[in-house]
Amino acid sequence: MSNISENLENAKDKITEGVENVTNKVADSIKGAKDNMPEVTPTPPGMKSQSSVEDLKSRLEWGEPAFTILDVRDRETFNDGHIMGAMAMPVDQLVDRAKSSLEPSRDIYVYGETDEATASAASSLRQAGFECVAELKGGFAAWKAIGGATEGVSESRTPAGADDYNVVSRLQDEASKS
Structure with missing residues (x-):
């Protein structure tokens, strides 16, 4: 029984680690996308002679x-x-x-x-x-x-x-x- 518990605990740790890795990769991707986004804030037209x-x-x-x-x-x-x-x-x-x-x-x-x-x-x-x-x-x-x-x-x-x-x-x- 302890072997099954140990295997379940290891599986749980691996799943948690996998979720953290995916979460970190998604966060890095979002940050990278934000950093590479062009400036889209519109500006009013300026004055010309x-x-x-x-x-x-x-x-x-x-x-x-x-x-x-x-x-x-x-x-x-x-x-x-x-x-x-x-x-x-x-x-x-x-x-x-x-x-x-x-x-x-x-x-x-x-x-x-x-x-x-x-x-x-x-x-x-x-x-x-x-x-x-x-x-x-x-x-x-x-x-x-x-x-x-x-x-x-x-x-x-x-x-x-x-x-x-x-x-x-x-x-x-x-x-x-x-």
């Missing part, structure tokens, strides 16, 4: 509140339609108004009637001491083209993308243009 509307939309989708969008077109054009949340700062008042209402270190996206007007406004802001100014390439038209959120008098009448999936309406619009 010339930015696309996609760059701006990406930052908005990240929910970053620490930037300002400036529309330097005339007030009537701004009122007709602009990027949602943009501030109106006509180019002739731009530097004075920006200095009185924005921190020099604030991230600023600026757009005008043309890319040239945008570049000129951005240059004025940089010369006035604003450190992080991005020219929004394509301006309001490019923003609307990607379905960015808009507001204004005209924009409230025809929300962006209202007929995007209405095939009948789009076909009628195209037929009336012919």
Whole structure:
């Protein structure tokens, strides 16, 4: 009987040792896998001196509140339609108004009637001491083209993308243009 007990005890020890070995191998494999995993923590897009509307939309989708969008077109054009949340700062008042209402270190996206007007406004802001100014390439038209959120008098009448999936309406619009 003692021989059977001894054999059972030896078998139990071997099983325990085997389980410990397997456990250690699995733990080592997991640790090795973790050490070799690429960094997957997403990071928000950074600020560039010339930015696309996609760059701006990406930052908005990240929910970053620490930037300002400036529309330097005339007030009537701004009122007709602009990027949602943009501030109106006509180019002739731009530097004075920006200095009185924005921190020099604030991230600023600026757009005008043309890319040239945008570049000129951005240059004025940089010369006035604003450190992080991005020219929004394509301006309001490019923003609307990607379905960015808009507001204004005209924009409230025809929300962006209202007929995007209405095939009948789009076909009628195209037929009336012919």
